[in-house]
Amino acid sequence: MYATGFGLPVSQAKALVHYTMGALGDSTFAQMALAYRYWSGATVPSSCPKALDLYMKAAAKVVNSVSLSGGPAIQRVRLLDEAEGAGTGGALDTDLIEYYQLLAEKGDVQAQVGLGQLHFQGGRGVTLDINKALHYFQQAAKAGNAVANAFLGKIYLEGGDGIKPDNETALRYFRKAAELNNPVGQAGLGLMYLQGRVVPKDVSTAFKYFTLAANQGWVEGQLHLGFMYFGGIGVRRDFKQANKYFSLASQSGHVLALYHLGQMHAQGLGVLRSCTSAVEFFKNVCERGKWGERLMLAHSAWRARRALNAFVQYTSMAEAGYEVAQSNAAYLLDSGEVTLFNESERWSRALQLWGRAASQGYSPARVKLGDYHYYGLGTPVDYETSAYHYRIASEQQLNAQATFNLGYMHELGLGLAKDWHLAKRCYDLAISMSPDARLPVALALAKLNVMITLSKFRDSPMAMIFLGGESLLLSNWDLYVMSFLLGALGIVIYFRRPRPDLDD
Known part of the structure; x- marks a missing residue:
């Protein structure tokens, strides 16, 4: 508080x-x-x-x-991305879930497997429910689906939520899946041989199955190979190999892989000792704890139009270092959805939160810092600092908006040297970074070309006739240019509109 x-x-x-x-x-x-x-x-x-x-x-x-x-999935939805239509991995619509449920009950195997996996891991608006996962996987397994058999093996191996662990049943399902070359089943069999569950303990066979699963990109196969090399279980102890497989598993966000990478970087095992890298790994692990569920509670509150409730939760999580919470709290202040503070304090708080999110690598937050210094929101107008933030977002994070903004600042000489050639280069780079930049860049380049033409015209003898004294053309030339470009765009849209079918 x-x-x-x-x-x-x-x-x-x-x-x-x-x-x-x-x-x-x-x-x-x-x-x-x-x-x-x-x-x-x-x-x-x-x-x-x-x-x-x-x-x-x-x-x-x-x-x-x-x-x-690896525990339940923690969804991290950025409100800025969602508001701009760029968000991915958010909650599924209720209608879509109900549609999949209808398909599943009608015998659609893919819908059964998809719903089973959603309930097995939780997230995307679907509650973690092992019993529902069991129901859908059992339906799909009757059709011989390899994925369903594999996850049934995992459910009976681990148990939970009223389901008793049953090693024999788990082994049966894992074998069915492994026979169909499913990596989840192969990793499950490997674990049973490694621990001697129902089958004789056989480290070599376990290693073989883990390798088969890892070669297909399955995270648990990679993880267990990391464990075996890390501890010298059935193989020669090799920290470099352990680091390789933990790194592969960490790409799927597995908590145990991230934790062991943190340990290895903290102690210098198989890698150069690095406090910074170790902190980043352990921080990532911490943010995958069960308390991370508050992120989805805050998101649900926002979708229910309870912005203040969402803001309080995001602000609390922001204090714990969650970048997504920092950027979401900043967005709620920036958009004016939270009216808890006066105008000056609202902008200064948003600026601080955008700054913390930007320092953790969130590119749109870095662009926001540039915007705030450009327009003087929560801080005095400072074009040079604005350009500094845009340059970071452009050069280090390949942000098209930041690159476009740099072009505009070069064009007008705001905080940067006035250089129309550099401005054009920035506009061209923005297109290469994002196809969405094509239209604004096309307009900006057209305007820039007109400016270059006018500049050449000013140096000619005809300039004194049209641009001398208090000429309206001189003082309002940019308005004329933009009006002309918008008019030209309107003409293009008019002639490219769908034509009615005269035969009807």
Whole structure:
């Protein structure tokens, strides 16, 4: 409350004291919030070792609570992307889920498998429900579907939600799936041979099945090969090979792979010791804990038009270092959906949150920083700082909007040297970065070409006739140019419109 100013005056010093006491008392949220401050240097001197120590403690709790499957999925929906129609991985529409349910009940195997996987992992607006997953997988397995058989093996191997673990049943389903060359079934068989469940313990056979699964890109096959090389189980201990397979598994976001990569970078096992890399891995693990479910609760509140409720939850998660929460809280302030603060404080808070999200690599947040300094939102107008942020987003993150903005600033000489050739280069680069930039770039280039022509015309003897004195053409030339371009665009759209069929 002291950090966010909800109910109490903002006092970062008091917030730091409370976070420190909470971290000493083993509060996971306090450990994450304090670790993020030391990692980012927010209100405290930056200290990677202190951040590492705190993140390791919180990450250990996450790892102790997840299964080999990696735990439930945590959806991270960015409101800015969703508002602009660029969001992916958000909640599925209720109508779409009901449609899949109808298909599944009519015997559509793919719908049965899809719903089974959604309920097995949770997320995208579908609750984690092992019993529903079991129901749909059993239906699909009757049709001989390999994926359904494999996931039935996983359900009976791990049990949960009233389903008792049954190794014999799990083995039967894994074998059916493995016979169909399914990597999930192969990894399941490998685990049973590794642990000697129902079958004799055989590390070599386990290694063979894990390799088959890993070669097909299945995360659990990669993960177990990492474990075997890391611990020297049935193979010669090889940290470089362990790092290779943990890295592959981490690309699917598996918590255990991320945790072991953090350990290896922290201790320098098979890789160069790197506090920064270790912190990033452990931070990633921490943010996949069960408390991450609050992100979807906040998103649900936003969709239900309870913006203030969503803002409070996002702001709380932002304190713990969640980039998506920082950018979403900033978006709610930026869009004016939250009216809790006066205009000046609203912009300054949004600027701070965009800054924290940008420092974690979110490209649109970096563009927002450029916008805020360009227009003077929450900070004085500063074209040079604006250009600095646009340049980072353009050169390091290949952001088309930032590149376009740099072109515009070169065109007018705002914060950058006035250079029409560089402006054209930036406009051309924006198209290569995003096809959506074609129309605005086409208009900008047309305007730029007119400006170049007018510049040449000014240097000619005819300029004195048309542009001398208080000529309206001189003072309003840009309006004339834009009007001409828009008119030309209208003519093109008119002639390219669908023609009525005269035969009708």
